[in-house]
């Protein structure tokens with residue numbers, strides 16, 4: 361697979377000079393700033409509760425156990441679209457910006473990207489599937505608790521970075537007090553590449569592994585986006601950069617571009633799922649087998 365060129369989208373304007381592409385909004389669906397975890401609002405306490413558990417329970421050990429449990433792909437066979445429909449029932453309790461069903465978030469993100477990158481169909485599909493791993497919350501998939509599926513991610517086995525949301529909640533995590541993990545680069549080597557890190561368990565890692573297992577033909581930048589889109593302190597704050605290798609450095613600009621649409625397309629504008637279905641099904645057909653092992 362050829363190495364990607366950097367993302368550049370074409371700005372197109374109408375006669376009056378009005379921008380026609382995706383426009384970043386001023387505030388989220390609740391009229392608040394995006395990703396503000398510390399201001400009062402409808403979702404504040406639900407979100408805090410999710411992070412309280414997430415930061416206490418995501419340890420090096422528990423991540424190993426969750427990997428063993430979920431990476432044998434014995435939860436059944438299902439197509440991508442079928443799985444996306446299951447997300448109709450699911451609301452993410454880590455997200456201060458959104459409370460519409462997840463399938464709409466997928467389509468909102470994908471359609472926003474499609475506006476600016478009309479010819480990069482792999483990018484549309486990547487957006488459409490990026491949060492599919494949240495099906496782990498569904499009863500058909502064993503109904504994992506929210507703390508083990510959603511929220512920002514971070515590596516385990518090395519110190520928790522100060523810029524992670526609700527960082528002080530790591531005081532309840534045993535790894536914070538374990539000298540194997542809490543100093544220097546922990547169990548990892550500098551420059552080892554993100555692929556070597558054990559990330560906190562959640563929908564990113566699961567979906568990334570599902571794509572690998574089922575041999576999706578999406579390009580490497582798609583795999584990278586899915587794998588690390590919740591690793592906000594890395595792609596937005598520059599934390600954990602000492603683990604990067606050359607491949608990560610090449611991929612990062614795509615993830616940062618993706619993030620703009622993932623975050624800022626969240627709105628209450630409803631999408632017409634049935635109308636969009638044929639287009640996304642054609643992309644699924646191009647890059648995935650009919651049925652996947654989950």
Ligand SMILES: O[C@H]1[C@H](O)[C@@H](O)[C@H](O)[C@@H](O)[C@H]1O
Pocket residue numbers: 452454455456491510511512513589590591592
């Ligand atoms: O609340 C959000 C949401 O769950 C996203 O899907 C995830 O990617 C984010 O990083 C997380 O913080």
Ligand SMILES: [Fe+2]
Pocket residue numbers: 490491563589590
């Ligand atoms: Fe996500």
Ligand SMILES: [Fe+2]
Pocket residue numbers: 465490491622
């Ligand atoms: Fe998302």
